[in-house]
Amino acid sequence: MESxxxxxxxxxxxxxxxxxxxxxxxxxxxxxxxxxxxxxLEKKLATVNELETQLKTKNTLxxxxxxxxxxxxxxxxxxxxxxxxKDDQIKILETxxxxxDGKISTLEKTIRLKEDxxxxxxxxxxxxxxxxxxxxxxxxxxxxxxxxxxxLTKADEDLERLEIENEKLQESRITSTESKIPDFTNLSITxxxxxxxxxxxxxxxLHNVTIAVxxxxxxxxxxxxxxxxxxxxxxxxxxxxxxxxxAELLDEYESLDNISIRHFEGVDRYIINRxxxxxxxAVIGKNENNHLVFKTRDPxxxxxxxxxxxxxWLRSRKL
Numbered sequence: 678m679e680s681x682x683x684x685x686x687x688x689x690x691x692x693x694x695x696x697x698x699x700x701x702x703x704x705x706x707x708x709x710x711x712x713x714x715x716x717x718l719e720k721k722l723a724t725v726n727e728l729e730t731q732l733k734t735k736n737t738l739x740x741x742x743x744x745x746x747x748x749x750x751x752x753x754x755x756x757x758x759x760x761x762x763k764d765d766q767i768k769i770l771e772t773x774x775x776x777x778d779g780k781i782s783t784l785e786k787t788i789r790l791k792e793d794x795x796x797x798x799x800x801x802x803x804x805x806x807x808x809x810x811x812x813x814x815x816x817x818x819x820x821x822x823x824x825x826x827x828x829l830t831k832a833d834e835d836l837e838r839l840e841i842e843n844e845k846l847q848e849s850r851i852t853s854t855e856s857k858i859p860d861f862t863n864l865s866i867t868x869x870x871x872x873x874x875x876x877x878x879x880x881x882x883l884h885n886v887t888i889a890v891x892x893x894x895x896x897x898x899x900x901x902x903x904x905x906x907x908x909x910x911x912x913x914x915x916x917x918x919x920x921x922x923x924a925e926l927l928d929e930y931e932s933l934d935n936i937s938i939r940h941f942e943g944v945d946r947y948i949i950n951r952x953x954x955x956x957x958x959a960v961i962g963k964n965e966n967n968h969l970v971f972k973t974r975d976p977x978x979x980x981x982x983x984x985x986x987x988x989x990w991l992r993s994r995k996l
Contacts, residue, residue: 737974748859777829784822791815861962861969871959871970872898875949878972882908882951889989890914891944891961893926906935913941913993927996939993950986953979958986 791814876899879886886908890896892915904910912930916938917923930936947959947968956979959970973979 741973745859748864752859752864774829777825781822781825781829784818784825788815788818788822791818861967863967865966866959866968866970867966868895868968869898871947871957871968874972875899875947875957878949878951878955878957879904881955884908884952886910886952887948887950887986887990888912889941889943889946889948889986891947892916893923893930893938895947896926896930901930901933901936904935908935910936911990912936912938913989914938915942915944916940916996918996939990939995941989941993943989943992946989948986948989950979950983953983955979956982956986958982 872895875888879888879899879901880903882904884907886904888896888899888910889912895914896912901910916927918927927938930938945961947961948957950956954976955972955974957970957972959968962968
């Protein structure tokens with residue numbers, strides 16, 4: 678009896694094991710389906726990320742093109758103003774030439790009249806002193822004509838010079854319109870505009886920032902205290918400890934754990950590299966407001982210019 682009972686229990690256990698195995702097989706099949714769904718979702722997510730990256734690239738390109746168009750518009754406005762000024766100068770010179778021509782014509786008529794009077798007076802046996810006086814008047818009038826002729830010649834030369842400059846401006850306008858490469862030679866971009874743009878870039882920093890400015894007091898308008906404490910900042914600039922303001926600013930910045938600041942004597946540039954994702958560089962020109970400035974988010978641009986970005990930091994020294 679006990680043997681039969683054990684057999685029944687074994688059969689029951691075997692049936693339970695078979696049922697569990699079937700359930701395991703079903704669960705494995707369900708798990709495979711779930712893994713397949715996860716794989717598909719990951720592929721779709723990768724596609725979405727790729728599309729987002731492409732969209733960011735397109736937006737950056739669009740912003741660059743918009744900036745270029747704005748720059749071209751500013752250049753065209755400047756050229757239009759120059760052309761208008763030149764046209765006004767030409768009109769003034771033309772009016773002056775017309776006035777001088779009128780004076781010369783009047784003087785020539787006066788001389789002819791005087792000569793006729795002298796002939797008439799000579800025929801009437803007029804006194805010699807009167808003739809001498811008239812001769813002197815004629816001589817003075819001739820001198821005035823010579824002076825006016827000299828002024829007329831100079832005015833012609835000025836007019837010719839202005840016409841040449843006008844032609845050059847027209848050619849420059851055509852060249853500027855055709856070329857997509859901005860000419861920064863005489864473009865006015867002020868120091869305050871550069872600092873303002875650097876401050877905007879700095880506020881978006883998440884991890885690391887490299888900064889270079891001519892002097893330590895140029896950092897005040899970057900509002901470094903407002904930057905996240907998790908952002909590490911490497912700063913190079915000219916620092917003169919003998920100047921009280923420089924010494925105070927140096928103490929303030931060194932008191933912040935996330936700022937490393939060094940002395941650098943190259944006072945010819947403004948640089949900010951944010952997280953290796955955004956770069957602004959400005960080179961100081963010979964005139965006060967003439968800076969060569971460019972900004973980019975293109976990884977290839979940033980990678981190529983990284984050595985120049987790091988030069989200020991590597992050549993600087995800690996005080």
